Amino acid sequence: MGQVGSTLERRLEGKVAIVTGGARGMGAAMARRLVAEGAKVVIGDVLEAEGKELALDIGPDVLFVTLDVTSAQAWAQAVSAAGEAYGPVTVLVNNAGILAYGSVDVAAESDLRRVLDVNLVGPFLGIQAVVPTMREQGGGSIVNISSAAGLVGMASLGAYSSSKWGLRGLTKSAALDLGRDRIRVNSIHPGGVRTPMAAGAEDSAFAVYALPRIGEPEEIAAAVAYLASDDASFVTGAELAVDGGMVLGTLPPAG
Ligand SMILES: NC(=O)c1ccc[n+]([C@@H]2O[C@H](COP(=O)([O-])OP(=O)(O)OC[C@H]3O[C@@H](n4cnc5c(N)ncnc54)[C@H](O)[C@@H]3O)[C@@H](O)[C@H]2O)c1
8 A cells, every 4th residue: 555644735724533343443543634734533442451552652632531432421521521631522433343244034132232232322422412512612523434344235234234235224213403504414334344344354355446456444434534634525425436446336257
């Protein structure tokens, strides 16, 4: 991947962002990118050791807070910690997510409930936690990390796909509810991306797609930075696939 950061504008100067699930994977790349563009970032995650180490590595513009996105109380603490450290939150990236596999006929009910709790209830609570502050600030940007699995069906991913379609729907409703407050709400739909969640996935698994390779976390982070920034000032309720064309369909095998 080309190095991001060297030619970046500081589009996010003055913004304070919370990135959930930011201790590793895509969220870590998002934290780096938002800071590179001038934002102050609070990483909220359940992985304390990784989160603290990452925050130290990125520098003084990043604070790690322990946040289980399924807890409204933890959300209130995270928003207040962000306010004390950097000022009122104006950007929220609902990125934390978990995966569960299982064909729908045999999948465990407990897996469905857990996945919905983290991937859908978590962002819902996050939106509720930041909206009062964003209103007071005269606006904000909320970016929900859904998935290609929130645009199409995927075998053995019923719980995950349900949560990501739900998050896409929540995004549209929230965009309608909050537009008068100048709070924009959009969703991003990554395809396969090289993170611990997709451990073991190789380019060959993507050979049938328009761009026949796995994505890099920085490529999703770039889309987050755009939607967080004022460059996207007229964009709300949108769904941005950053998936190498995965949801377009498949090409016939080469040769
Ligand atoms: N990697 C992919 O191929 C891919 C594709 C499409 C969408 N996504 C989505 O992108 C987002 C980031 O995924 P990733 O690939 O970086 O995965 P990852 O597993 O590397 O990172 C997810 C992060 O979320 C955190 N998390 C999990 N439960 C949490 C909770 N209850 N509270 C707070 N944090 C919690 C984890 O500790 C981890 O740091 C997820 O929403 C995922 O569903 C990933």
